[in-house]
Amino acid sequence: MTLGNKNNQEEKIESDIEEDDYVDNKSNATTTDDEFYNELMDAPPEFEDHLMPDGCKDEITAIEHFTSCLNRRFNSCPVVFTGTLEDALKEAFNSKEIKERRPLLIYVNNDKSVYSNVFCRQLLCHDKLIEYLLNNYVLWTWDVTFSSNGEKLNEILKTTFSQWKPGHSIGTGTTEQYPLLIGIRRSTNNDYLFDRIIDGSNKRPVVDEFLAQLIEYKDRFDISEENFEKEKERSNQFIMNSFFRTQDFHHSSKYHDHRDIYPPTKMFSPLSFDRNPSQYSGFSSYDSHRSFLPNYNNNNFPDRFRQLHINPDDNDGDDDDDDDEITPTVNRPLPKFPE
Numbered sequence: 001m002t003l004g005n006k007n008n009q010e011e012k013i014e015s016d017i018e019e020d021d022y023v024d025n026k027s028n029a030t031t032t033d034d035e036f037y038n039e040l041m042d043a044p045p046e047f048e049d050h051l052m053p054d055g056c057k058d059e060i061t062a063i064e065h066f067t068s069c070l071n072r073r074f075n076s077c078p079v080v081f082t083g084t085l086e087d088a089l090k091e092a093f094n095s096k097e098i099k100e101r102r103p104l105l106i107y108v109n110n111d112k113s114v115y116s117n118v119f120c121r122q123l124l125c126h127d128k129l130i131e132y133l134l135n136n137y138v139l140w141t142w143d144v145t146f147s148s149n150g151e152k153l154n155e156i157l158k159t160t161f162s163q164w165k166p167g168h169s170i171g172t173g174t175t176e177q178y179p180l181l182i183g184i185r186r187s188t189n190n191d192y193l194f195d196r197i198i199d200g201s202n203k204r205p206v207v208d209e210f211l212a213q214l215i216e217y218k219d220r221f222d223i224s225e226e227n228f229e230k231e232k233e234r235s236n237q238f239i240m241n242s243f244f245r246t247q248d249f250h251h252s253s254k255y256h257d258h259r260d261i262y263p264p265t266k267m268f269s270p271l272s273f274d275r276n277p278s279q280y281s282g283f284s285s286y287d288s289h290r291s292f293l294p295n296y297n298n299n300n301f302p303d304r305f306r307q308l309h310i311n312p313d314d315n316d317g318d319d320d321d322d323d324d325e326i327t328p329t330v331n332r333p334l335p336k337f338p339e
Contacts, residue, residue: 051109052143056152059084066109066141074125079134080141085160092138093186098229103183103221104138105197108153108170110178111145115201119179123210132211136218144178161192176200185221188231193224 051069056062063082071077081088085106092104107124109116123129133139144150157164170180181198197213205213 054146055148076125078130088140098225106182107141108180109143113175113178116179183217185224
C-alpha cells in the first residue's frame, strides 16, 4: 500500500466518524415546539391535516374531524363523545342512578406543544386507558392549534356553564399549558367544579400513574354525587316541612284570629230578660233553683204542659166543701194526655 492510498483511507474513516457523530447528535437533540410543528407540517399527506380545521363553527363536525385525524396519526383513538359539550354534560350527570353517572373529561389539544403529541401517543391512545375511559368517563375533545378555535371553545364553555368566568379562559393561552385535561364534577349546591388533571408538561406521568390518577378522580366524583343527592334530599325535606308549617299557621289563624268571620258557637242562645219578659214563664221547683224556658207556641209542641198554681191558704183545716175545692189561678183547660 502506498503512502497516498493510506492517507486517503484515513481521511475517509475520519469523515465517516464525523458523519456518524452528526447523525447521533441530531437524533439526540431536544426538539423545540416550533421544530416539532414544522416537522408535523412536512409530514406525509395523511398526517398534514390538523386535528381541527381553522375556524370551526359546528361542534359535531369539528369533533368528528378530530377523532378521524387522531386515529389516523396513532392508529388508535379513545371513544370521544360526538356531540355538543352541553349534550356531553347531560350524558355524564343526568342518570338517576349514581353508579351510572360518570365524570366529564375535556381534553384540549394544541399541535404546537411537543408534549401534546407525546401525551396522545403514550397515554391517551394507549389500549389500557382507552378501555378504562370508555367504562368510567365521558370524553369530549377540542383543538386550539388555531386561535379561532380557541375563541370558539371559550364561547362554548360560557354557554354551557353559567359560572364560567372570563378569567377561566383556556383556549388562548401559551403553548406551555397544553395538553390540558380537565375533569368536571358537581358540588352540593349544583355548581360545577373544574379540576386540571393534566396541565401542560409540568408532570409527565407514565401509563400506570395516569391510570391511578383517573381512578382516584372517579372516586372523588362518586363521593361528590352522593353528597349532592344527600343535600338535595335535605333541601326537599326542608321545603316540605316549611310548606306544612305554613299551612298549619293559616289553618290555625283562620279560626282563632278572625273571630268576626268565624264566631264561637253555643248550644243555647243567650237569654235576655230585658227585651221581652213575657216571652219566658217562670217555674219554681226548689227555693234555691229557678229556671227560665222559652214559651214555645202550639206549632212547635202540640201538647203543652201548663203549670197550675195552687193557693196555699186553702189548707186551713176547714171541712167545708167549698173550702176543699181547689181553684186554679189560671182558668185554662187541663192538658189532655193520650189514652
